[in-house]
Amino acid sequence: MAQTGRPGPRRSLAESDILAAAVGLLDRGGAAALSMRGVAAAVGVAPNALYTYFRTKTALLHAVTDELLGRVDLDHLGDPTRPWRDRLVRYALDVRSTLLAHPGSAPLLLNSPLDGPHALTAGEALLGVLDEAGLDRADAARASYLLLTYVLGTVAFDVAELEPGTDPLDDGTRTTARRAALTVPAERYPRTAAGIDVIAAYTSTGQYLWGLHRLLDGLDPLRSAE
Amino acid sequence: MAQTGRPGPRRSLAESDILAAAVGLLDRGGAAALSMRGVAAAVGVAPNALYTYFRTKTALLHAVTDELLGRVDLDHLGDPTRPWRDRLVRYALDVRSTLLAHPGSAPLLLNSPLDGPHALTAGEALLGVLDEAGLDRADAARASYLLLTYVLGTVAFDVAELEPGTDPLDDGTRTTARRAALTVPAERYPRTAAGIDVIAAYTSTGQYLWGLHRLLDGLDPLRSAE
DNA sequence: TTCCGACCTGTACAGTGTCCAGAATTTGGT
DNA sequence: ACCAAATTCTGGACACTGTACAGGTCGGAA
Numbered sequence: 001m002a003q004t005g006r007p008g009p010r011r012s013l014a015e016s017d018i019l020a021a022a023v024g025l026l027d028r029g030g031a032a033a034l035s036m037r038g039v040a041a042a043v044g045v046a047p048n049a050l051y052t053y054f055r056t057k058t059a060l061l062h063a064v065t066d067e068l069l070g071r072v073d074l075d076h077l078g079d080p081t082r083p084w085r086d087r088l089v090r091y092a093l094d095v096r097s098t099l100l101a102h103p104g105s106a107p108l109l110l111n112s113p114l115d116g117p118h119a120l121t122a123g124e125a126l127l128g129v130l131d132e133a134g135l136d137r138a139d140a141a142r143a144s145y146l147l148l149t150y151v152l153g154t155v156a157f158d159v160a161e162l163e164p165g166t167d168p169l170d171d172g173t174r175t176t177a178r179r180a181a182l183t184v185p186a187e188r189y190p191r192t193a194a195g196i197d198v199i200a201a202y203t204s205t206g207q208y209l210w211g212l213h214r215l216l217d218g219l220d221p222l223r224s225a226e
Numbered sequence: 227m228a229q230t231g232r233p234g235p236r237r238s239l240a241e242s243d244i245l246a247a248a249v250g251l252l253d254r255g256g257a258a259a260l261s262m263r264g265v266a267a268a269v270g271v272a273p274n275a276l277y278t279y280f281r282t283k284t285a286l287l288h289a290v291t292d293e294l295l296g297r298v299d300l301d302h303l304g305d306p307t308r309p310w311r312d313r314l315v316r317y318a319l320d321v322r323s324t325l326l327a328h329p330g331s332a333p334l335l336l337n338s339p340l341d342g343p344h345a346l347t348a349g350e351a352l353l354g355v356l357d358e359a360g361l362d363r364a365d366a367a368r369a370s371y372l373l374l375t376y377v378l379g380t381v382a383f384d385v386a387e388l389e390p391g392t393d394p395l396d397d398g399t400r401t402t403a404r405r406a407a408l409t410v411p412a413e414r415y416p417r418t419a420a421g422i423d424v425i426a427a428y429t430s431t432g433q434y435l436w437g438l439h440r441l442l443d444g445l446d447p448l449r450s451a452e
Numbered sequence: 453t454t455c456c457g458a459c460c461t462g463t464a465c466a467g468t469g470t471c472c473a474g475a476a477t478t479t480g481g482t
Numbered sequence: 483a484c485c486a487a488a489t490t491c492t493g494g495a496c497a498c499t500g501t502a503c504a505g506g507t508c509g510g511a512a
Contacts, residue, residue: 046462137424283470
């Protein structure tokens with residue numbers, strides 16, 4: 001179990017320790033609390049020691065995003081007993097709940113190249129499902145990016161207005177809170193005011209699933225007869 | 227043309243001056259260059275003077291996002307001589323090109339509540355088009371949020387990997403550059419490797435339009451007969 | 453055993469958002 | 483005409499941030 005045959009003292013930390021500490025800071029305090037010094041203090045080391053493990057803070061953040069993507073369960077995606085559409089919906093819900101459990105993660109994801117191992121694994125599984133659904137290679141790749149942007153973009157918006165450090169609220173209380181905070185002058189924005197109840201529910205799981213299904217409806221005609 | 231009847235010396239700046247300076251810093255230097263001190267220096271004032279115009283940096287950023295949204299042309303959206311679908315596509319392209327002209331703006335947008343006057347005006351126009359398309363009130367509101375998240379999420383991803391300070395590249399050179407930087411181990415991610423050409427073009431206008439049309443296809447069945 | 457490279461620390465630098473006096477200015481009310 | 487109140491801006495400061503540099507310490511390879 002020895003390190004590679006390179007000289008020097010053994011590392012006192014594992015990368016996973018650093019990532020775990022980073023996620024911990026992310027949960028309590030949001031993205032603003034995820035500082036080099038904070039992580040260093042959490043793992044009990046001088047701030048600059050982290051630069052032995054990650055060349056820059058951006059590299060650390062990229063590793064954190066991949067770590068979070070790795071926490072999403074991929075089993076449902078590959079389950080061949082369920083229809084492709086159910087699998088995609090299930091996975092999309094898993095991604096959403098995982099990211100909502102870590103508010104502050106969404107802005108990180110949107111600034112990441114998503115080329116880490118977990119991201120690639122998830123993308124590969126996604127392509128597999130879309131292939132089984134009957135899409136050709138090019139359409140499957142385009143569709144996977146479409147799904148990706150939808151999921152991450154939506155979650156980013158949903159999480160943006162969450163106060164960091166507070167526990168994530170359930171749909172109902174969030175919707176009523178949004179509803180109470182929304183005041184739109186009806187004479188200037190009549191349609192907006194008329195749809196205010198739907199708007200208050202924008203951050204709900206219902207809206208998320210509605211959009212996802214419209215998107216899957218749009219993908220359906222691309223399937224070639226099996 | 228006097229200010230409101232409140233005491234105190236007249237303000238030496240207009241909010242629009244501050245916003246213009248902020249957008250200028252955003253263009254050259256990206257979001258990182260958009261600092262209070264930078265803006266203050268650009269408008270020739272002490273850093274803390276800005277706090278009389280915006281209570282916090284976040285408030286300034288929100289104002290910047292609304293400013294940028296206001297720069298998108300709304301005329302095509304309201305043009306009743308064109309079919310609703312063309313209008314939406316046209317508007318989506320306008321939003322994209324406007325935001326791509328200001329790299330670094332996308333992360334700001336995703337952290338904004340989008341409740342500024344320009345955002346509301348755009349949302350109102352969007353609801354109008356969807357109404358004309360034959361969607362009922364609730365569906366129109368849900369669809370507008372779906373379109374919004376798609377547009378902003380996609381642009382955010384597209385802009386994320388752009389080096390700040392450099393001029394935006396055209397689709398072709400960006401795709402070839404991405405293609406050159408992409409190296410995926412084919413034995414571990416066979417489908418990903420097979421679709422590498424499509425993946426390289428993820429940030430292109432073609433992929434953007436493709437996704438948008440899938441999305442509009444998904445909305446189409448919701449239209450009730452006129 | 454010697455040596456070299458990797459690890460970690462202390463220190464430091466430039467920069468960040470924002471708060472706290474205080475000085476200057478303009479208004480409305482008397 | 484004067485005063486009080488409210489507002490704008492400045493200088494300075496505080497607690498941070500990411501990260502570069504020099505130096506000490508450790509451990510595997512020659």
